Amino acid sequence: MADLIGVPPEAHPTAARKPISEGMDQAAGGIPVGGPEGGEPASAPPGTVPAPDPDDGRLTPFAGTPDWRSAFAALLVAQVTSMVAFGMALPFLPLYVQRLGVADEASAARWAGAMSTAGMLVMAIVAPVWGDLADRYGRKPMVVRACFGGGLIVGAMSFVRTPLELLGLRTVQGAFSGTVAATRTLVVSVVPTSQLGFSLGLLQTAVFVGNSLGPLVGGVVADAAGYEATFLVTAALLGVAGLVVLGFVREQFTPPVRGGRDGARHGWRDALMLLRDTPGLGAVIVTLFFVSTAQNAMGPVLPLFVKHLVDDAHAPVASLAGLVIGIAAVTSALAAAGAGRLGDRWGHGRLMAACAIAGGVTYLPQAFVTGPYELMAWRAVLGLFTGGLMPGTMALVALQTPARHRGWVFGLTTTATALGGAVGPIAGAAAATTLGLRATFVVTGTILTIAGAWAARSERRRR
Numbered sequence: 001m002a003d004l005i006g007v008p009p010e011a012h013p014t015a016a017r018k019p020i021s022e023g024m025d026q027a028a029g030g031i032p033v034g035g036p037e038g039g040e041p042a043s044a045p046p047g048t049v050p051a052p053d054p055d056d057g058r059l060t061p062f063a064g065t066p067d068w069r070s071a072f073a074a075l076l077v078a079q080v081t082s083m084v085a086f087g088m089a090l091p092f093l094p095l096y097v098q099r100l101g102v103a104d105e106a107s108a109a110r111w112a113g114a115m116s117t118a119g120m121l122v123m124a125i126v127a128p129v130w131g132d133l134a135d136r137y138g139r140k141p142m143v144v145r146a147c148f149g150g151g152l153i154v155g156a157m158s159f160v161r162t163p164l165e166l167l168g169l170r171t172v173q174g175a176f177s178g179t180v181a182a183t184r185t186l187v188v189s190v191v192p193t194s195q196l197g198f199s200l201g202l203l204q205t206a207v208f209v210g211n212s213l214g215p216l217v218g219g220v221v222a223d224a225a226g227y228e229a230t231f232l233v234t235a236a237l238l239g240v241a242g243l244v245v246l247g248f249v250r251e252q253f254t255p256p257v258r259g260g261r262d263g264a265r266h267g268w269r270d271a272l273m274l275l276r277d278t279p280g281l282g283a284v285i286v287t288l289f290f291v292s293t294a295q296n297a298m299g300p301v302l303p304l305f306v307k308h309l310v311d312d313a314h315a316p317v318a319s320l321a322g323l324v325i326g327i328a329a330v331t332s333a334l335a336a337a338g339a340g341r342l343g344d345r346w347g348h349g350r351l352m353a354a355c356a357i358a359g360g361v362t363y364l365p366q367a368f369v370t371g372p373y374e375l376m377a378w379r380a381v382l383g384l385f386t387g388g389l390m391p392g393t394m395a396l397v398a399l400q401t402p403a404r405h406r407g408w409v410f411g412l413t414t415t416a417t418a419l420g421g422a423v424g425p426i427a428g429a430a431a432a433t434t435l436g437l438r439a440t441f442v443v444t445g446t447i448l449t450i451a452g453a454w455a456a457r458s459e460r461r462r463r
Contacts, residue, residue, distance in 0.1 A: 065252050068190045072199060074248035075143075075183055075190070078241040079206040080213075082147055082179045085237035087214015088221065089154055089230045091325050092318060093166070094303050096227040100163050105304050106433045111163050112300035113429030118167060119174030120296070120421035126175050127418060130182070131411025138253040139186040139407060140245065147242030149176030155235025158228040174418075179241070180207060181414040185407045188398045189251060196398060201391035204336040208387060212329030219322025283458030284352075284396055285416045290451030291356060291389055292420025294363075297428035297444040305437045309372045320372050327376050328383035335387030342388070348396055349459035351388055356452030359385035363445030367438040 065071060094112040102108045134142045153173040160166045184203065191199040218230045276282075303321040310317055343351045362382045369375040394413070401409040424447075431443040 065190050065250065067250060068192065071190050071249045072187065074244055075187055076202065076206045078143070078147070078244040079179065079183050079203060080210045081237050081241040081244070082150075083207050083210020084214040084217065085210075085234040085241070086150070086154070086177075086179075087211050087326070087329075088218030088237075089157070089227075089234045091215050091299070092218060092222055092227060092230065092303060092321070093170075094300055095222075095307075095318060095321070097163050097166070099227055100160070100166065102163055105308075109300045109304055109429045109432050111167070113425035115167050115170040116296065116299050116425035117422045118171040119177075120418040120425075122171055122174035123178060124415045124418035124422065127178060127181065127414035128408055128411035130178065131185070131408040131414075134182070134185055134407030134411075135405060136255065138251055138255075139182070139189050140249055140251040140253070142182040142407070143179065143186055143245050143249075144242050146177055146179040146182045147238050147245065150179065151235040151238030151242070153177075154231055154238065156231075158231035178414060181410050184394055184398075185410045186249070186251065188406055188410075189253070190249070196395060200394045200398070201336055201339055204339075204387075204391045204394070205333045207390075208329045208333035208336055208383075210329075212326040212333060215322035215325040215329075216319075217322075219316070219319040222318040223316050281397065283455065284393055285413060287352065287356070287451050287455045287458075288393065288413055288416040289420045290447060290454065292417040293424040293427065294360070294420075294444045294448035294451065295386065296421040296424030297431075297440060297447065298424075300425050300429045301432045301437055301440045304432075305440075306372050306375070308437060309369070309375065324372060324376050324379055328379040328386065331380045331383030332387030335384045336391050339388040339391045343391070343395070347459075348393065349455065352393055353452050353455035353459055355385045355388040356448055356455055358452075359389075360445045360447070360449030360452060363441050363448060367441035 093115055094108045097108045097111045098105075102111055130142055130145075150173060153169055153176060157166060157169050160169065184200065187199055187203055188196065221230050221233060302325060303317075306321040306324050307317045310320060339351065359382055362378065362385060366375060366378045366382075369378065397409060397413055398406065427443055427447070428440045431440045
């Protein structure tokens with residue numbers, strides 16, 4: 001793992017105070033970040049300019065926990081495992097709804113859209129609460145909670161008998177899942193500042209790898225043993241991910257002093273003040289909302305569209321849908337591995353805007369494909385652009401956030417993406433039922449292009 005990370009933790013940037021607007025294009029070493037517990041800052045290396053405010057986690061370099069390499073490796077394994085687990089079951093909800101008695105494709109799309117929307121809305125509400133608890137009691141317990149809680153609820157989905165029961169469990173899942181945001185917050189609390197951008201890029205690669213393998217494995221399991229089996233396997237894999245975090249990740253966390261500055265309560269007023277006082281942070285969160293809306297618009301529609309493209313009634317539709325869904329995650333993983341480094345040189349704001357616009361344009365030809373393999377090719381191209389969006393974006397958020405509030409701020413980003421996940425399926429299902437399945441690609445491409453235009457405008461104003 002040391003060879004993979006490359007730069008030793010002793011190599012730290014100079015912690016000179018800079019305007020936040022200058023620092024937003026730097027990932028792994030531009031702006032120092034405080035210690036994992038958000039309390040006393042780590043000692044600065046020789047030659048470092050002392051930070052005027054020692055409590056501001058944005059200005060103090062952090063050398064990482066003593067065993068950060070092994071902890072980060074364990075988090076990568078846990079993240080891949082959990083994403084494989086979710087990818088095995090959730091993408092096939094529209095087909096599972098049909099198995100539960102909803103034969104009409106339009107009705108199945110509406111049910112699946114309602115399930116995704118309900119789960120995301122609940123996640124949007126509770127994400128800052130979990131983030132606040134992470135700042136108060138530690139980031140590791142939140143990762144364990146997301147793994148075990150999500151596993152129990154998804155496993156119960158194999159026993160439902162009606163779409164309404166499935167909707168109820170999907171809604172409850174939104175309150176207890178959220179492994180990606182919880183793991184990101186823990187990674188920032190473990191790895192050194194000098195490795196932050198690259199580590200978040202590798203973590204995003206792990207997410208994409210899991211997303212690519214999950215639908216492939218889930219499609220095979222569903223065709224061989226039924227959709228119910230995919231939910232049980234998902235529960236088992238999430239349990240394994242939780243055990244990996246419990247056994248191999250040690251977090252050095254000091255609880256904040258009750259009633260002190262670090263223990264201040266969070267609320268939506270605090271969120272608005274933070275967005276106001278941190279140049280560029282509001283634009284990043286708005287862009288995350290639009291990107292999430294676009295990406296989730298295809299969720300209720302893509303499996304049904306693949307089924308529509310297949311002429312053979314005996315073809316393995318679930319496996320083909322898994323390939324189409326997973327191929328974009330494969331190419332996204334390849335792109336994410338180098339996106340952090342490219343953002344360091346070119347600027348994360350510019351890269352985010354360019355990838356969003358290019359991705360939006362790539363959605364449009366998908367509306368005119370005539371076969372599943374043609375659709376698969378365009379989805380592969382799309383993944384190259386969507387893979388460049390998240391690593392730098394999350395690095396920007398982490399580097400601009402005081403350590404004592406980092407869990408809460410990552411909760412706000414989860415709220416933005418979850419709201420996009422709630423709006424996206426509604427937009428996709430509405431386009432599918434009113435304009436046809438192919439129109440969903442046009443709607444999605446338009447939304448993602450708007451996100452890119454917003455990011456480009458914000459980047460020009462910031463510069």
